[in-house]
Amino acid sequence: MDFEIPENLKMMQETIRRFVKQDLEPISRKVEEEDNIPEEIVQKMRELGLFGLSIPDEYGGLGLGTFGECLVYEELTKTNACFRSRIGTSNGIGSMGILFDGTKEQKQKYLPRIASGQWTACFALSEPEAGSDAANIQTTAERDGDYFVLNGLKHFITNGDIADVATVIAATDKAKKARGGITAFVVEKNTPGFYAGTIERKMGLRGSHTSELIFDQCRVPVENVIGGEPKIGNGFKTAMGVLDKGRLTMGACALGAAQKLLELCIGYSKERVQFGKPIARFQSIQNMLADMATDIYGARQMLYHAAWTRDQGKKVIKEASMAKLFCTEMACRVADNAVQIFGGMGYMKDFPVERFYRDLRLYRIYEGTSEIQRMVIARELTKD
Numbered sequence: 001m002d003f004e005i006p007e008n009l010k011m012m013q014e015t016i017r018r019f020v021k022q023d024l025e026p027i028s029r030k031v032e033e034e035d036n037i038p039e040e041i042v043q044k045m046r047e048l049g050l051f052g053l054s055i056p057d058e059y060g061g062l063g064l065g066t067f068g069e070c071l072v073y074e075e076l077t078k079t080n081a082c083f084r085s086r087i088g089t090s091n092g093i094g095s096m097g098i099l100f101d102g103t104k105e106q107k108q109k110y111l112p113r114i115a116s117g118q119w120t121a122c123f124a125l126s127e128p129e130a131g132s133d134a135a136n137i138q139t140t141a142e143r144d145g146d147y148f149v150l151n152g153l154k155h156f157i158t159n160g161d162i163a164d165v166a167t168v169i170a171a172t173d174k175a176k177k178a179r180g181g182i183t184a185f186v187v188e189k190n191t192p193g194f195y196a197g198t199i200e201r202k203m204g205l206r207g208s209h210t211s212e213l214i215f216d217q218c219r220v221p222v223e224n225v226i227g228g229e230p231k232i233g234n235g236f237k238t239a240m241g242v243l244d245k246g247r248l249t250m251g252a253c254a255l256g257a258a259q260k261l262l263e264l265c266i267g268y269s270k271e272r273v274q275f276g277k278p279i280a281r282f283q284s285i286q287n288m289l290a291d292m293a294t295d296i297y298g299a300r301q302m303l304y305h306a307a308w309t310r311d312q313g314k315k316v317i318k319e320a321s322m323a324k325l326f327c328t329e330m331a332c333r334v335a336d337n338a339v340q341i342f343g344g345m346g347y348m349k350d351f352p353v354e355r356f357y358r359d360l361r362l363y364r365i366y367e368g369t370s371e372i373q374r375m376v377i378a379r380e381l382t383k384d
């Protein structure tokens with residue numbers, strides 16, 4: 001076993017660390033208050049290649065493997081989570097369907113624009129009646145000659161309001177559901193009958209917008225079926241493939257935030273004096289710090305191993321779900337302890353702990369809830 005991080009990835013980590021310290025951290029609070037990331041920051045993200053982390057270099061991306069992408073996310077989520085969210089859909093759920101299953105023409109048309117950050121991509125699967133039960137989607141795509149006509153409502157779509165292109169999952173044969181009845185489409189902004197609806201008001205992740213997407217007699221050419229004509233009915237498989245990879249990167253986001261919280265807690269507990277000594281000298285505080293550090297250490301080994309295994313071309317369905325489940329639940333335990341260590345200050349908006357506590361709660365819900373991850377793990381354990 002070789003646990004050494006390759007030189008090129010160490011340099012990438014260092015670049016992101018600098019970007020976080022010099023550009024992101026100073027504006028994190030402003031972004032939180034204004035619920036908006038300034039355009040000059042988005043431009044810097046483009047210049048650093050952050051929109052194309054996992055897109056192969058032949059399409060203008062950085063061509064990082066899953067492990068490399070996880071390292072970048074781990075650094076980026078040590079500040080406000082919305083910055084990662086701004087690039088997350090373009091690197092992950094919004095583009096991976098095209099990369100994994102798209103035709104040569106689709107890859108050539110869309111991936112370079114997404115990788116450069118010129119276009120933002122999003123992924124539209126969830127609906128009011130179809131969350132965890134994703135195969136129950138009600139959005140329909142009816143064939144009409146060389147077109148499909150899409151009708152329906154998607155909700156909770158990250159970057160839905162700003163996306164230039166969406167991977168949209170719709171039912172082409174409701175009776176068949178996941179077994180051949182669901183198709184993935186690429187739909188471009190400004191396609192008549194496709195528009196963003198309400199922007200949802202959320203508990204956290206301010207600076208990152210989540211919106212409805214509405215399809216009203218929206219005509220999409222057959223050539224926009226991801227993978228073309230032969231892949232009609234294959235959309236559920238495409239969607240699950242996309243989410244599979246996302247589970248590892250989501251684990252990395254939780255890990256980065258947990259690491260940052262531990263560092264904040266160590267610093268604060270050494271400075272905050274009560275009963276005449278720093279609170280770090282009290283055994284109950286030490287126990288919390290020790291539990292946090294142990295949790296983080298375990299999560300990191302699990303995540304790195306699963307990501308590295310995936311990069312070896314091996315299947316990691318169970319391991320990816322385990323990593324997402326463990327890292328996200330671990331980070332929430334860490335955040336809870338962090339609020340406790342900061343005491344009243346942990347509850348105040350003047351310190352970032354309160355923001356991390358709210359933002360981290362999301363990771364146990366989206367891209368597959370903790371309960372769904374347990375279902376996947378158990379299914380893999382008990383299948384014949």
Ligand SMILES: Cc1cc2nc3c(=O)[nH]c(=O)nc-3n(C[C@H](O)[C@H](O)[C@H](O)COP(=O)(O)OP(=O)(O)OC[C@H]3O[C@@H](n4cnc5c(N)ncnc54)[C@H](O)[C@@H]3O)c2cc1C
Binds near residue numbers: 123157202205375
């Ligand atoms: C901020 C945010 C951003 C999002 N971004 C996107 C996006 O970009 N694209 C997209 O398509 N979706 C997105 N989502 C949707 C997200 O993926 C869903 O919210 C998630 O899959 C859960 O679905 P649900 O909210 O309908 O909950 P439900 O499925 O209704 O679940 C409610 C509860 O029941 C549990 N449950 C459900 N089924 C089972 C079962 N079989 N066994 C045990 N427990 C079960 C769940 O675990 C949960 O605890 C986003 C959501 C949020 C909050």
